Amino acid sequence: KLPRSVQIKEVGPRDGLQNEEKMISTEKKVEWINKLSKTGIEYIEVTSFVHPKWIPALADAVEVVQRIERNPNVTYAALVPNLKGLERALEGNIDEVSIFMSASETHNQKNINKSLEGTFPILKDVVTEALSAGKKVRGYVSTVFGCPYEGSVPLDQVKKVIDKLFQMGVYEISLGDTIGVANPRQMDYVLTELIENYSSENFALHLHDTRGMALANTIIGLMKGITVFDSAAGGLGGCPYAKGATGNVASEDLIHMLHEMGIETNINLSTFMDALRVLEGEIEKNFPSHQLQIRS
Ligand code: HMG
């Protein structure tokens, strides 16, 4: 039985832009987020309070968060890697904090410069402080379905990281297929195992579409009762510290598929696609989104 509605968490302004070499101006980012905020979407991950040397494209995080027009029906979230990041996030008065780490040692090291064991206490402090500041905290686990450096990642290791993040107090964990290697049978197996210990309501899927399998994997997620999916407008995205990681599943394609299946998202697809016009001429590549290709 498929869910009647799902929530889409738009990660384009964060995952989408973090990988772009060309700097997008703060003004354009703000304009895009403001337009996205009027499409019916309920959740936008707008930036990342990571080290500006590691992700120069999002160095203006505080400014972006301070300048956007807040729609009270939208939750504005951002990545936070440590207490320094949280300090900046609170300065911008972000609504919600997302902590993140990998299930595999090597990707974690390359991405956030720490071992898995060394990351737990840092994130625990972030969650504790964020919760006491009245912010909800979401968790990401990357490389759940495969690591660009280590290949397959033992499910027990994934479970260990998930357990730790839930113990810290995150309300939901977004399972990252960072390099788009998951296949539907694997998705079914992994979700079955994880839902046994928790519940489908505890998880979201964050699928990169590197091999064109994200929508197929989404179907398995829906069949397993997952009702929260991350996606990026245009199919932008990728992790600069994961070799070969390309875009997230395109929000337009996900929204289109769900609507065709009679599953509500609350998003107006046409105004959603119009919002991306703000980035025309800013991002000099063809968006991988099918829906945008049909329209143009
Ligand atoms: P580090 O160099 O180990 O940091 O970086 P540190 O704690 O040793 O501090 C060194 C200096 O950086 C200090 O300054 C800190 O204050 C400063 P100093 O005292 O030397 O003058 N610093 C900061 N400044 C601003 N903001 C901060 C911050 N933190 C420290 N937050 C760190 C560690 C985690 C900061 C770094 O490795 C980093 O920023 N990494 C982020 C990489 C990243 O953003 N990757 C992409 C996002 S993850 C992703 O895409 C996957 C996801 O989409 C899910 C999926 O697809 O699977 C979420």
Ligand code: MG
């Ligand atoms: Mg990602």
